[in-house]
Amino acid sequence: MTRIVLSTGNIVTGGPSIIRKPGTPRSNLELTNSLRSNFQAAQEDYAPSPVGSNGNGHHHGNEHPVNGNSRPTADSWTTSEDSVLYVPRIDWAAAGLQEDRAQYEITLKLFFLPTAPVAKRREYVHEALQLVMKELRVEHIDLLIVSFPGISFEGDCEWEADKINATMGNEEDEVVTWAALENLYEQGKVSRLGIAEFGTEKLQRFISRVKVRPAVDQINIKDCCNVPPPLTKLAKREGVELLTHGDCTDILPSGTLRELLGHSAQGAGILADDENAQNGLRGNLIPEWVAKYTAFVSYRGVIENKGYFAGAELVTA
Incomplete structure (x- = not known):
């Protein structure tokens, strides 16, 4: 069994990003494209200098050192720490924010994936939070x-x-999972807690069963015209802030993750393929969670840092 953590790094490029930017891609495309870009950048950074380079790792002309047979070995641009394989390796020394912490509003959205066991959600919460x-x-x-x-x-x-939403999900699992978040709130590691996609009935039942009520309910109304009036009324009465979003619920399916880490033209070359069992890791790949984080500079109204982490488990037979 191998634990895998994937990361995009900071995907805000060319200066800070305005928080509401038209044409923003859906979160699943943003995640997969950003992971591919970060994998390629890491492979280029750690690729051996080919003949014709200037000797400092920079390549001339139209050379593509990470394509085809010249792709660097996985251990040159990934790293294992405490039984976790980081894809790609992370330069923690370069991490951090540019300004004083008080200037930021930092949000973490954690997606629990349907392929992962509910019993491990407490571990996923702590792992994702520590990474961010x-x-x-x-x-x-x-x-x-x-x-x-x-x-x-x-x-x-x-x-x-709103009516269909009332019967969705697993309320018992959701309440049990919420207890792990309440612990983080009580420890002061999280100032506010929020949920996503809870309609009127689900939100009402949920509030009645938890100790720390959600401060935020984030819903996707892309297929609807408005927020349901009963939900607006309930949220106002209970002091819950309603936010909208464009994220995908199943943000990282198993097939997508295997393609990202496989030996296709756009893959990272981490997992073995059927043709050659010796060219990578083998096993059943299980996506577990995705963490999307943003660091918003409040007084300037811009996002300085935005990125994703994703956790998975590779189970060998």
Whole structure:
């Protein structure tokens, strides 16, 4: 069994990003494209200098040292620490924010994936939070939102979406998982807790069963016109802030992850393929969670740091 942590690094390029930027890609495409880009950058950084280079790792002309047979070996651009394989390796020394911590609003959205066991969600929460805090060099975050599998907010209208949503998910698992987040809240590591895709009935039942009520409910209304009036009324009465988003619920399916780490033209070359069992790791790859984080500079209204971590487990026969 091998634990794998994938990372995109900071995907904000060319200066800080305005928080509401038109044409922002869906989160699943943003995640996969950013991972591919970070894998390629790491392979280029750690690739041996070919003939014709200037000797300092920079390549001339149209050479592509990470393509084809010249792809560097996985151990040159990944690293193992405490039984976890980091893809790619992370330069923690370069991590951190540019300004004082008080200037930022830091949000972490954690997606629990349907392929992962519910019993391990407490571990996933701690692992994701520790990675984000280490990446940003902070001791707490402002908002932690959890997205449970099997829940969506979709329908021909907001009333239908709200009605269908009431029967989705697994309430017992959601309440048990929430207890792990409440511990982080009580420890001061998270200032506010939030949920995603909870309609009127689900939110009402959930509030009645938890100790620390969610401060935020984030819903996707791409297929609807408005937030359902009953949900708006409930949120106002209970002091829950309603936010909208464009994230995918199943953000990293097994097939997508295997393609990212496989030997295809756009793959990282980490996993073995069927043709040659010796050219990578073998086993059943199980995506477990995805963490999306943003560091928003409040007084300037811009995002300085944004990225993703993803956790998976490779189980050998």
